[in-house]
Amino acid sequence: MQPQPVEPEEAEEAVGPSVVPARAPEEAAAPEPASWTGLPEAVRERIAELAAAAVAKLSLSDVPRQLRPVAKFAPAKRAKLGGTALLTALGDSSQFRTAVLEWLREHRTDALDPNVADSVAAAAAAVLLGESGAAGRVRLVAKNAEETALRAERDAALARNQRLEAEVVELRAALEEARGSVESVRGEREAEVEKLLRRLRDQGVQLRQAKDAAEAARAELAEGGTAREREIEALNAQLERERRRVAAERTRAERAVADAEMARQSAREAREADEVRLALLVDTIDGAVHGLRRELALGDRGARPADMISGTRSGLGPGDRIRDVTALDRYLALPNVHLIVDGYNVTKTGYPELALADQRDRLVHQLSALAARTSAEVTVVFDGAGVLSVPAAVPRGVRVLFSDRGVLADDVIRSLVAAEPKGRPMVVATSDRAVADSVRAAGAHPSPSAVLVTRLGRV
Numbered sequence: 001m002q003p004q005p006v007e008p009e010e011a012e013e014a015v016g017p018s019v020v021p022a023r024a025p026e027e028a029a030a031p032e033p034a035s036w037t038g039l040p041e042a043v044r045e046r047i048a049e050l051a052a053a054a055v056a057k058l059s060l061s062d063v064p065r066q067l068r069p070v071a072k073f074a075p076a077k078r079a080k081l082g083g084t085a086l087l088t089a090l091g092d093s094s095q096f097r098t099a100v101l102e103w104l105r106e107h108r109t110d111a112l113d114p115n116v117a118d119s120v121a122a123a124a125a126a127v128l129l130g131e132s133g134a135a136g137r138v139r140l141v142a143k144n145a146e147e148t149a150l151r152a153e154r155d156a157a158l159a160r161n162q163r164l165e166a167e168v169v170e171l172r173a174a175l176e177e178a179r180g181s182v183e184s185v186r187g188e189r190e191a192e193v194e195k196l197l198r199r200l201r202d203q204g205v206q207l208r209q210a211k212d213a214a215e216a217a218r219a220e221l222a223e224g225g226t227a228r229e230r231e232i233e234a235l236n237a238q239l240e241r242e243r244r245r246v247a248a249e250r251t252r253a254e255r256a257v258a259d260a261e262m263a264r265q266s267a268r269e270a271r272e273a274d275e276v277r278l279a280l281l282v283d284t285i286d287g288a289v290h291g292l293r294r295e296l297a298l299g300d301r302g303a304r305p306a307d308m309i310s311g312t313r314s315g316l317g318p319g320d321r322i323r324d325v326t327a328l329d330r331y332l333a334l335p336n337v338h339l340i341v342d343g344y345n346v347t348k349t350g351y352p353e354l355a356l357a358d359q360r361d362r363l364v365h366q367l368s369a370l371a372a373r374t375s376a377e378v379t380v381v382f383d384g385a386g387v388l389s390v391p392a393a394v395p396r397g398v399r400v401l402f403s404d405r406g407v408l409a410d411d412v413i414r415s416l417v418a419a420e421p422k423g424r425p426m427v428v429a430t431s432d433r434a435v436a437d438s439v440r441a442a443g444a445h446p447s448p449s450a451v452l453v454t455r456l457g458r459v
Contacts, residue, residue, distance in 0.1 A: 039087075039127065040142045046124035048083035050111050051090060054103040062099035064089045090128075101128060119144060321440070322427065322447035325455050331445055332374045334425040340416050340444070341367065341452065342409065342430035343382035349431060350453035364398055366456040371397035379416060383409040410435045417442045 039047070055063055055071045056078070063071055067089050070082035079086070090097050104111050114126040114137070123141045126134035322328050331337060347359035354362065360382060371378045377399075384402030394400045403409045413428060417439045420426055426444040429452040430436055436446035 039138060040123075040145050042120045042145060043123050043127065043138060043141055044083065044087060045079070046120055047090065047127060048079045048086050050104060050108065050124065050128070051086040051100055052079035052082065053108070054100045055086065057103055057107075058099050062096060064093050064096055067096070097128075104128070320445050321436075322445055322451060325451055325458075328427070328447055328451055328455055331425065331427050331447075332370075332376050336377075337374075337425040337427060338377045338379065338420060339367075339370075340413055340426060340428045340439075341378070341380040342413060342428070342432060342435060342449070343380045344409070345430050345432055346449040346452055349449040350456070360400075363456075364400060365395055367398045368395035370456060381409045381412045381416070414438055414442070417444045 052070075052075070055067055056075070058071075060068070067082070067085060070078060070085055073081060090100065101112070110116070111121070112125045112129060114122050114129065114131055116122045116125070119137070119141050123134065123137035126137045131137075322331060332339065341363070343360065343363060344356070347354070347356075347363050351359060351362060364380060367378050367380055370376070378397060379399040379401060381401045381403065384404060384407075401412060403412045410432060413430070413435055417426055417428065422443065426439075427447055428436065428439045428444045429447045429449055430439075431449040440446050
């Protein structure tokens, strides 16, 4: 027999206003469904929705520990994300189930009506109340859900069948159209074959006429006798002589064409040789001029009168240290500037994680791009002690040097600075203090490797 709920007013009159209304012991022990999580999906969602609405309003002591995080979810997510946990707690905890029923009786009376018209709501109410007929209501919901699914499958199958029938009708129409096209093509082919047969018959007639004419000519030739044969032989001999003459003329023409081609080739080779000799002569003169300028310590641009005024100085003094990228760009913009790079010192500052060969390749390609943008002469010096083979080809615009065995790259850099004519702007990229001090004393402008690495990163 289903226990009757105690109204809140009656409970207050019986135990006083300070006592919380309690459920009868028999109601707490009401029969439960076999598996709360094995209910039909619609019933599970309905019960989870009701429990989610109640769990956030219950006291902390009535909510099982595992459901307390669920109670903090947003209302829209509480039933969706915590539905399984809520159903499990309803089946495992009679205290929680009783608290949920109390809240529903107080705030959602309509949710506990097992006689409502909606079969899902009625089954959910029966399960929550533990009625003896709950299993039958659940089976009814499951049966309705199954019938709904079967009807949906049937409707889908009918729709699919209708689509297939429409496709069959379309295919039949296409087949009929294709048959009509085939019949039309067959009629055209038959007419064409008939036309060809007529032409073949006409050609057969013409062939027979030609054979008859040939037989008549042969008979006439036989009657003509030897004179006709001698005439034919004379004509054949004349034809052969003409053929030989034409062949001879063709041979002479081909020989003339070959001679003309050889003459053009010889003229082209002679012109190319003259161009090579001229280019070599220009390079020799240019080298002589550069050598003379270097020997006389002359720059590309000589001193100007304004450069000789005493008591003044420019912002680019000889031997100044370069401390940032802006200053480096200003020096690289000078005409005829020579940038000398301490190779491994720069690469180990910028990308030490790479292998030495990869460091060299990356630096040389970056310097090539810098040389193309600034028109500066660029020389990079690497220590050659650990290099097994010197690369034969390097990017354009960069001079790559490897020190000999027993010679330090630092000494090669000092020699390069000393070899330049006095007054030519030179920038030496190195973080080696000894090298920087020595080249600065020689008139070059030292720049830290980190400044050059930053500048190369912008290329």
